[in-house]
Amino acid sequence: MVSRDLVIVGGGPAGMAAAVSAYENGVKDILVLERDQYLGGILNQCVHTGFGLEYFKEILTGPEYAERFIEKVTRVPEIEVSLKSFVVHLAKDKTLTYIKPGKLETVRPKALIMATGCREKTREMVHIPGTRPAGIFSAGLAQKLINIEGLLPGKEVVIVGSGDIGLIMARRFTLEGAKVNAVVEIQKQSRGLLRNVVQCLEDFEIPLYFSHKIAKIYGKDRVEMVDIVKVDEQFNEVAGSQFRIACDTILVSVGLIPENELIEMAGVELDKNTNSPVSDEVNETSIPGIFVCGNSFKVYDLVDSVTKDSVIAGRIAAEYLRSLK
Amino acid sequence: MLYDVVIIGGGIVGTSIARELSRYNLRIALLEKETELAFGVSKSNSGIIHPGTQNPPGSLKGCLCVQGNTLMRKLSKELGFDFKEVGELIVAFTEEEIARLRQLKKEAEALGVPRTRIVDGRWLKAHEPNLSGKALVALYAPTAGIVSPYRVAYDLAENAGRNGVEIRTHTRVEGIAPAGLFQFEVATSSGIFKTRYLINSAGLHADDVARMAGIDDFTVRPRKGEEFLLDKKRHYLTNHVIFPLPTKISKGVLVIKTSDGNPMIGPTAEDISDKEDLSTSDAGLAKVLTEARKLVPSIDENDIIAYFAGLRPVAGDDFIIRHEDKVPGLVTVAGIQSPGLTSAPAIALMVAGILKKKGLALKKKLLFHKKRKHAIHLFEIPLSRTKKLIKKDAGYGEIVCRCEMVSAKEVRDAICHGAKTMDGIKFRTRAQAGRCHGSFCTTRIMKILAEETKKQVTEVTKRGRGSELVKEDRANG
Ligand SMILES: Cc1cc2nc3c(=O)[nH]c(=O)nc-3n(C[C@H](O)[C@H](O)[C@H](O)COP(=O)(O)OP(=O)(O)OC[C@H]3O[C@@H](n4cnc5c(N)ncnc54)[C@H](O)[C@@H]3O)c2cc1C
Numbered sequence: 104m105v106s107r108d109l110v111i112v113g114g115g116p117a118g119m120a121a122a123v124s125a126y127e128n129g130v131k132d133i134l135v136l137e138r139d140q141y142l143g144g145i146l147n148q149c150v151h152t153g154f155g156l157e158y159f160k161e162i163l164t165g166p167e168y169a170e171r172f173i174e175k176v177t178r179v180p181e182i183e184v185s186l187k188s189f190v191v192h193l194a195k196d197k198t199l200t201y202i203k204p205g206k207l208e209t210v211r212p213k214a215l216i217m218a219t220g221c222r223e224k225t226r227e228m229v230h231i232p233g234t235r236p237a238g239i240f241s242a243g244l245a246q247k248l249i250n251i252e253g254l255l256p257g258k259e260v261v262i263v264g265s266g267d268i269g270l271i272m273a274r275r276f277t278l279e280g281a282k283v284n285a286v287v288e289i290q291k292q293s294r295g296l297l298r299n300v301v302q303c304l305e306d307f308e309i310p311l312y313f314s315h316k317i318a319k320i321y322g323k324d325r326v327e328m329v330d331i332v333k334v335d336e337q338f339n340e341v342a343g344s345q346f347r348i349a350c351d352t353i354l355v356s357v358g359l360i361p362e363n364e365l366i367e368m369a370g371v372e373l374d375k376n377t378n379s380p381v382s383d384e385v386n387e388t389s390i391p392g393i394f395v396c397g398n399s400f401k402v403y404d405l406v407d408s409v410t411k412d413s414v415i416a417g418r419i420a421a422e423y424l425r426s427l428k
Numbered sequence: 429m430l431y432d433v434v435i436i437g438g439g440i441v442g443t444s445i446a447r448e449l450s451r452y453n454l455r456i457a458l459l460e461k462e463t464e465l466a467f468g469v470s471k472s473n474s475g476i477i478h479p480g481t482q483n484p485p486g487s488l489k490g491c492l493c494v495q496g497n498t499l500m501r502k503l504s505k506e507l508g509f510d511f512k513e514v515g516e517l518i519v520a521f522t523e524e525e526i527a528r529l530r531q532l533k534k535e536a537e538a539l540g541v542p543r544t545r546i547v548d549g550r551w552l553k554a555h556e557p558n559l560s561g562k563a564l565v566a567l568y569a570p571t572a573g574i575v576s577p578y579r580v581a582y583d584l585a586e587n588a589g590r591n592g593v594e595i596r597t598h599t600r601v602e603g604i605a606p607a608g609l610f611q612f613e614v615a616t617s618s619g620i621f622k623t624r625y626l627i628n629s630a631g632l633h634a635d636d637v638a639r640m641a642g643i644d645d646f647t648v649r650p651r652k653g654e655e656f657l658l659d660k661k662r663h664y665l666t667n668h669v670i671f672p673l674p675t676k677i678s679k680g681v682l683v684i685k686t687s688d689g690n691p692m693i694g695p696t697a698e699d700i701s702d703k704e705d706l707s708t709s710d711a712g713l714a715k716v717l718t719e720a721r722k723l724v725p726s727i728d729e730n731d732i733i734a735y736f737a738g739l740r741p742v743a744g745d746d747f748i749i750r751h752e753d754k755v756p757g758l759v760t761v762a763g764i765q766s767p768g769l770t771s772a773p774a775i776a777l778m779v780a781g782i783l784k785k786k787g788l789a790l791k792k793k794l795l796f797h798k799k800r801k802h803a804i805h806l807f808e809i810p811l812s813r814t815k816k817l818i819k820k821d822a823g824y825g826e827i828v829c830r831c832e833m834v835s836a837k838e839v840r841d842a843i844c845h846g847a848k849t850m851d852g853i854k855f856r857t858r859a860q861a862g863r864c865h866g867s868f869c870t871t872r873i874m875k876i877l878a879e880e881t882k883k884q885v886t887e888v889t890k891r892g893r894g895s896e897l898v899k900e901d902r903a904n905g
Contacts, residue, residue, distance in 0.1 A: 138830065189827040192811060200811055202835075205822040207815035225865040227734050232709045235736065237890035237897055241867045252871055253903025254885060279902070323704060324894035351899070367661065375730065 105210045108132035108424055110199060112190050112365070113218035115144020116406050117397020117413040119172035121216045122182050124417025130424055131181045134210065136188040136201055142176065143169030144220055145243070146406065148250045151271055153298075157407035168406060193365040197392060213427060214392045214420045217366055218413060221359040221398040223268070229357050231263070233320030233329075242268040242356035246275065255279055257352025261329055262286040263317055267295040267404070269356025274303035283309045284348050287331055289316045289338060294358070296404065317353075318345060326351055361399045369393070377401075386416040394420050431455045432788065434614055434623040436601050436637055437630040438465035440577060440772045441764050443584040445627060448776035449783075450591035452790045457621055458585070458593055459614070461600035463892030464852045466581035468631045470769065471855060472706070472738030474655065474684050474695065477573035478767040479516065480541040481532060482674045489747050490539045492771035492778065497571055499773035500580075507583040508802030509575060510687050516572035516669040517547070517556065519563045519723060525673050529567050532673075536569065544569045556667055558724050572669055576687045577769050578855040579803075586845060587800045591793070597848075598892075601630070604640040610757040610787070612641075625788055627759045627779060632703045632741045634762035641755050646748060646762060650703050650739035651677070653695025654712035657686070657734040658727070659863055660832075665691040670723045679766065681719035683727070688807070688832075688858055693720035693727060695738065706737045733863045740765040749775060751782050759783065803841065807833045807858065828876070829869040831862025839873055843880045851891040853877065870897070 109130050111118045114137030122135050141147065146154070149165025156162060159171070176182050185203065192200035198211045223241040240248070240256055246268060248254045258281045262269045265288040273283045286304060291313050293300050304311050318330040318340065333344035361378045363371070372381040372389040379401055380388040386396050396416030397409040433449060435442045438460030446458045462468070477500050483490030504511035520529045529546065536544050547568045552559055589595050596618065603615035604626065614621040630637040635648040658665070663685075670683040678697035686692050696712045713735070721727050743763030752758040759782055761775060768775075784790050806814050806824065818825040823837030834857045842856040850866075850873060853859055859873055860866035866873075874897060878885045884904075889895045 138827070187826070189830070191827070191833055202814070202818065202825050202827055204825040205818060206825060207811065207818050222864045223867055225733075225863075225867070227732065227865060228730075230710065230713055230732070230735075232707065232713075234707045237895040241865070244867045244870055247871055248898060249902075252885075253901065254898040255900040255902055256898050258899055319707070321707075324890075324892070325896070364661065375728070 104198070105208070107134050107210055107212045109134070109214045109216065109420055110210060110212035111135045111216045111218055112199070113137065113144065113220060113397070113399070114139070114142040114184060114186070115218065115220050115397065116146060116169065116172060117220065117399070117409050118144075118216070118218035119176050120410045120413035121218055121396050121417040121420070123172065123175050123179070124414040125216070125421050126179050126181055128418045128421035130421045133182045134212070135176070135182060135184045136190055136199075137184065137186050138189040140187055142173045142184065142186070148243075148247045150250050154406050157405065158410050190365060193369040195370050195390065197369070214394070214424050216394045216396060216416055216420050217363070217399055218397045219362045219365065219399045221361045221402055223356070224358045224360060226355045229355075231317050231320060234322055236322040236325050238322065238326035238352045239320070240352065240354055242266070242272045242354045245272055245354050249275055249279060255281065257281060259284055259350040260352045260354060261317075261348055261350040262354045262356060264288060264355065264357035265293040265295050265300070265311060266356040266358060267299050269354060270295045270299040270303040272354055272356070273309050274307060277307045277309065283307075284350055285331065286311045287315045287317055288313050289334060290314070320353060326353055329353065359398065359402045361402060363395070363399055366393060366395065386412065386419060392423055429455070429622065431457050431621060431623040433625045433627065433783070434459060434612070434621050435627045435629060436614075437468070437628070437634075438581070438585065438595070438597065439468045439470035439629065439631050440466065440581045440769050441631070441761055441775055442629040443581045443588065444772040444776040445629060445761075445779050446588040446593045446595070447584040448773070448780050450588045450593045451792055451796045453793055456593045457623070458588070458595050459599045459601055459616060459621065460597045461617070463598055463848055463889070464846070465585050465595070465597060466578040466855070467851070467891060469738055469741060470581050471578050472655070472736050473577055473766070473769055474682065474692065475574050475577045475686055475769070476516075476669055476684065477511065477575055478770045479536070479544075479569040479571040480539050481516070481518065481536040481544065481567065481569050482679055483535075483539060483767070485535050485538040487746050488749065489767060489771060492747065492774040493767040494540050495774035496767070496771040497573070499777070500573065500575065500770065503580070503584070503773055504575070506798050507587055507800045509579050509583050510808070511573050511575050512687060513571065513573045514668055514685050515568060515570040516671060517552070517566040517568055518671040518673060519559070519566045520673065521562055521564060526565055528673055529565065533567055541569060542571055556670070558665055558726055559670065560723060560725055574669070574685055574687045582846065582856060583800055587797065590797050590800070601637060601640070604637070606641065606755060612757065625757045625759065625783055625786070627761065629761040631764070632739055634741065634760065635743070638760060638762070641752070641758055643752050643755060643758070643760065646743045648741045648743045648762060650700050650705070651742045651765070652698045652700050652705070652737050652739055654708045654716065654737045655692055655694030655735065656713065656716055656732050658691040658693070658731040659733050660689045662691050662731050663689045665727070666724060672719070672723060681716050683720050683724050690733070693717070703739065706739070708735050708737050712737075734861065734865070747771070747775070749778055751786055757786070803845070803856070805838065805857070806835055828872040829857075829859035829862065831864050831868070832858040834859040834869075836876060839876050840880060843877060848881065849889050849891050850874070850877065850897065
């Protein structure tokens with residue numbers, strides 16, 4: 104088994120910022136494991152602008168923001184990046200097992216930073232009743248299909264939830280020539296940034312229904328329509344308020360959850376409601392030497408905040424390593 | 429060409445019959461209307477191989493269930509699917525329920541269910557720590573097992589195919605014309621099949637098929653069951669399959685172990701009229717959660733990662749398995765509600781017996797391929813074995829599904845073994861079945877499926893024509 108000073112799981116903005124920060128704080132043996140074939144994580148599919156305003160004081164696209172860090176990371180020989188490397192097991196003593204094409208490897212780091220990001224909540228987690236035909240996507244998957252694969256998932260869309268990805272996808276679908284028939288939000292206000300509500304919905308006259316939810320999905324093979332219903336303060340359905348909208352596609356954008364199954368496997372204590380690690384200090388966990396940063400520590404609105412958080416994680420991991428000597 | 433036997437319906441019953449008959453020198457075709465096998469009732473059930481409890485003494489389903497439980501173990505060894513003998517507990521909470529439990533035990537013994545016993549509260553605390561503290565005693569039936577129902581059907585069909593049965597998917601039976609004694613012309617969406625014997629194992633549509641042949645003395649009514657799957661992380665929730673005492677129409681809401689590790693809660697039991705209605709409801713969820721929590725109070729709604737509904741094909745209280753004397757050569761296998769999965773291998777034997785009695789010569793093949801190689805699933809083998817596999821084939825090192833740890837090689841194997849759709853791949857490999865619901869792996873799997881089947885990605889479907897995943901390919905026109 105190989106031993107390393109610091110292993111970072113995840114090569115998105117969080118992992119890259121943590122790697123650079125740890126290096127700048129004196130760590131000279133760093134391995135970054137990334138399951139995809141490129142660095143940058145979710146930023147690669149975010150081709151719209153709006154990134155970097157706080158951190159770089161510039162308006163960048165997702166890939167441009169990622170590129171700035173990819174350059175930094177690849178310039179430092181002490182940071183080794185292993186792509187297509189999928190961590191499948193994490194033990195209490197920080198021993199990691201990962202799989203890459205042709206190999207299964209184990210590595211035992213002295214310190215570990217988890218920067219595994221988050222995943223989208225699904226239709227199943229919010230329990231939308233009805234059938235299960237083709238045409239129901241998480242907003243992030245739809246974004247990947249359009250922006251990375253060049254595939255148009257549908258032509259008549261209803262979006263559930265007004266999170267930022269949902270709002271941005273409303274605009275994206277419209278620009279691609281599809282029709283967004285409604286955005287349905289159960290809360291009284293949008294979960295997304297105000298600028299996204301204006302630029303993605305109002306500018307395109309896409310109807311946004313607050314205090315509404317999807318009561319039922321219809322369709323055997325492909326989505327055919329949805330019932331939408333108003334809800335009161337307690338989220339109970341308001342009788343008589345139901346109406347129906349035809350659509351062939353439903354995008355679900357109802358929030359993000361930190362992806363922390365690996366540290367859970369190792370025995371780190373997680374908050375049941377947020378799936379974040381329980382800790383007194385930012386980025387720390389109940390196991391000394393295991394740190395968590397970026398969206399896997401807490402879901403942030405902006406990548407700039409993820410970067411800031413991860414810079415701290417890199418620094419405290421470096422301090423931890425110094426304290427071992 | 430004249431077939432000896434045509435089987436209508438490729439669910440667990442049809443595939444079991446096909447595999448059983450494939451031992452003999454017969455020309456057999458199995459016709460299934462869907463794009464893949466087991467997309468009917470057999471894909472959405474609890475996956476329990478029942479020991480035989482909760483069946484009325486003297487019932488056909490009770491006898492076949494007890495026999496099926498034994499046969500399923502043998503099949504699992506021959507075909508290489510997973511069978512875990514986890515045992516079941518039927519839990520009593522009141523003195524009155526204890527009395528009913530004793531009655532159940534007696535009935536089970538009469539049916540020949542082996543080794544049942546009543547276990548007390550102490551035993552329950554030790555062996556099932558998450559069970560409600562209010563549970564007084566339970567009836568323990570150690571022979572209950574769990575399987576992956578669709579994988580059993582796929583393995584049966586594949587083995588039947590290897591032994592010469594023609595498996596025709598996308599072939600809907602539309603008309604049956606008796607062409608003399610022991611002569612049928614079966615009209616389908618892909619041509620006419622002539623056969624001497626005809627088996628109707630069309631599940632929910634067995635009555636529609638029967639009517640085509642002039643049999644109209646039974647009706648199949650759908651009884652819906654909604655089920656909710658929990659995250660694999662909670663695999664430790666229970667050690668056995670946990671039942672309340674049965675109601676008049678069903679076994680009640682259970683806490684189930686599934687063969688892939690996810691706990692499952694359900695099913696509901698609701699008589700409906702539409703045989704296509706597979707929708708789930710808020711009411712169903714509320715009921716299942718309430719009932720399941722009576723058994724295991726710590727069940728957390730946040731752990732639900734998937735749900736589905738299945739329709740039990742109900743035609744009276746018992747199975748209908750018989751030769752139709754009015755239409756010589758026609759065998760009806762209808763009303764196969766629970767425990768139909770368990771009973772399927774025994775039903776197949778019974779059908780073979782009926783055919784023999786009605787004059788079909790069952791002559792054993794010289795060479796019958798009894799065995800099938802176990803499919804590899806990384807999620808069920810130790811990492812040390814994975815390591816060796818990856819050295820042999822790099823495809824095992826390319827993980828496509830992050831939640832369930834499924835490799836590109838497993839996906840390709842599934843396609844090679846008959847998967848034609850995204851759901852077909854899901855049922856065979858579990859890719860897309862985890863907590864992220866395919867957000868991560870959908871694009872990867874679509875590409876593999878298109879590549880292996882030499883299709884455009886726009887032609888990739890969820891479960892057959894009409895369920896294409898995407899509408900247009902902007903990049904390639
Ligand atoms: C919620 C639920 C839970 C259950 N749990 C259990 C359990 O734990 N244990 C157990 O033992 N049993 C269980 N069962 C029962 C079990 O699932 C069924 O008994 C079994 O799957 C029935 O199999 P089948 O082959 O008869 O039906 P199906 O799987 O429906 O097969 C019939 C096939 O016929 C095809 N077909 C229909 N019409 C035509 C046509 N015209 N032409 C060509 N093909 C046609 C259909 O497409 C279908 O594939 C459960 C059932 C439900 C609903």
